[in-house]
Amino acid sequence: MASSNSYKLRCSIPGHEMDVRGLATAVFPDGAFVSVSRDRTGRVWVPNSSPDKGFTEMHCISGHSNFVSCVCIIAPSETYPRGLIATGGNDNNICVFSLDRPQPLFTLTGHKNTVCTLSSGKFGTLLSGSWDTTAKVWLNEKCMMTLQGHTAAVWAVVILPEQGLMLSGSADKTIKLWKAGRCEKTFTGHEDCVRGLAVISNTEFFSCSNDTSIRRWLVTGECVQVYYSHTNYIYSLAVFPNNQDFISTGEDRSLRIWRKGECAQTIRLPAQSVWCCCILPNGDIAVGASDGIIRVFTEAEDRMASAEDLQAFEDELSKATIDPKTGDLGDIKMEDLPGREHLNEPGNQIDQYFRLIMKCHAISASRWFCLLVFSRKSKALRFLLWHKMHTSMRTVMTELVFLQEYDYVFTIDVNEGGPSMKLPYNVSEDPWLTAHNFLQKNDLSPMFLDQVANFIIENTKGHVVGPAQSASGDPFTGGARYIPGASDDRPSFGADPFTGSGRYIPNSGSNSSAPAGVADPFTGGGAYSSAALRQMATNIYFPKTDGVTFDQANTSQIIAKLKELNGGAPQEHKLSEEVLESLEGLLVAVCGSNSDNSLPTIQQINLLWKASHWPEDIVFPVLDIMRLAIRHPHVNQTLCGEAEGVQLCNHLLNLMRPEGRPANQMLALRTLCNCFSGRHGRALLMTQREMVLSRAADLTIVCNKNIHIALATLVLNYAGCLHSQPDLEGKAQCLSVASRALETVQDKEAVFRLLVSLGTTVASDQTAQDLARSLGVSSQISKYSSVSDPSKVGECCQLVLKELQ
16 A cells, blocks of 8 residues: 555544544444544444545444543453443543444443543453542442542543553643552653543553643653643644554644654644544544544545545635634733834733733734743743745644643533633632633623632642642651661560560460461461362362451460559559459450350440550550450440441551551551451441551551551451452452552561452452453462462462462
């Protein structure tokens, strides 16, 4: 096929009635693509047979109650061998369609504002971004996790092809890298909203922004190249199959083709906003614009439009004019611009205004004019030129920059349709007054006042004028913090794990040895062996649905430590002898040999609860008593009941703060694990799951194997409770926290329990297995498959990998 090495128009497709906001290459039929529009429809286009070089509408889909803003294709599966079409809209919903019917197969709800970007991954995973500042991961019609961290609208999302990594770009000017629901890295460099992302490879990606730049990044965080050519907002990117060359479109009315890092070709379009683009399998380029027309460009000569159609396109370009309402000249009126004489005047208030100098006194189709613009950001003058060339009747422009600087320039889409509008805003302004002026200026109904004002408030939340306060000292508290092994008067883990002196060690005792590989993998008991495992048809490791608890204790040492610390406690915190005797009696009641016949009293439980609020540097023996007592049915019911349970949960989570004391963190985690021993405790923790697991996951950064074992046990207990339930969001969180913990945990017992939690989560659950695959769990845990000491780690890992095959 002959190639001209330069793209020219192939065809124009006037199928939509309003802006074309999204394009995606379809899987079926060959050469087809999908478009979505503000006219609330999506359309599937298929190429006409030769010699006709255009496209025919094969299918029209509808299901949104407001305009459609984005589209992506979900890869084929056994159920849907032609793939699916996912669309996001201003009604806050995502609709998923097949190619067989015009109405959606199902609708995904959960976002609280416009869904403006979609990306699909392996195993049916769907990633969405919204004006509500969040991204969401969907699988099998369910929201599996919500990615929170951006402070403004999420304009762009993509799923990287491997490693379970996801990217999101936002109006807060940042890009975030996510893994298993956690933000791994934040990329900064763009000076305005990030509007588009495009994958280059497993390790590289492009981004584009309202700051008129395109950046190339490594997933490790480095920006390796910045591309400049556009002179206004850049809305979309698409990468050619060679993973090097790419295309971009934007508010400067252009499609640009980039070859070897340079803008090799610029194609002007007779439309203000060129919203979207995609590359077809044959290398042709489709773009959608604000005039509702899809245009396809090709470099293959046999697919190029006829000479008559090419001339008609040129004529259409020559007739295109700048509409002052669209923002090319901002709020500037031609008659108000200063003339050449102002060159001789001294400048003032440079930090607030641009100095505009007009060489000609009016703008017309037959005259040249120039603007000198001073930017307080760049501290430099820019020379801008516009003219109309009569010889070719083609408009040639060096596009204008904004003539006034703002902290934000939002694109507002109003419900009643029409083109999008620019809303400039400075953080020092009143959002309600700005919204009022915007509505008046654009002749819009006052009914939109609340909607526009709230949009401004939400998307500028937390931003203030002036530099941010720098942190000093400890990143959590602002002061010094406890470091295990430090040679000061704070606790060291060199001796007693809490105080640096004495002999009390929680969980110590005659039965405190680690479980052997040939015994029960959790308790050390049992009678099976590794050899027996290989011969058994059943999986002895998971699913594990009975709770794992921390039961071992030396009660005499606990009481001795409690009395020792009470003796040195400040007077206002000293416990009376009556309270000490009550706590000792409670400990005997729940741990003594006659515990089955002993019933802890309400008074003892209340005193335990009160004592658990001792100062954090001495409270750990009380927490150890609580850890043991919570296993007793009567204590479990009392402390984990509907009214008291939330208080207990909040208290333990407060002790688990990342900046807290490791002893308290560990014992709080163990207490939560032991809550699972009773019906009321399980019910409490299941209702508080999201908060508990989120706080627990923050402790993966603490370098303490006892904390890691307790954390792994907590995840395992949650996985066991969720195993037989259809709570996909809960299982997704278990997968996420386990995956996150495995990146830092070194202790083999903690690793083993995390592997069992993974196995329990995915066992007999195809959706959970698909999510685990999409998160890259297999590649993450494969390194443990050959671990032989202890053998249970490698054996369990192999069984999990088998589930994920």
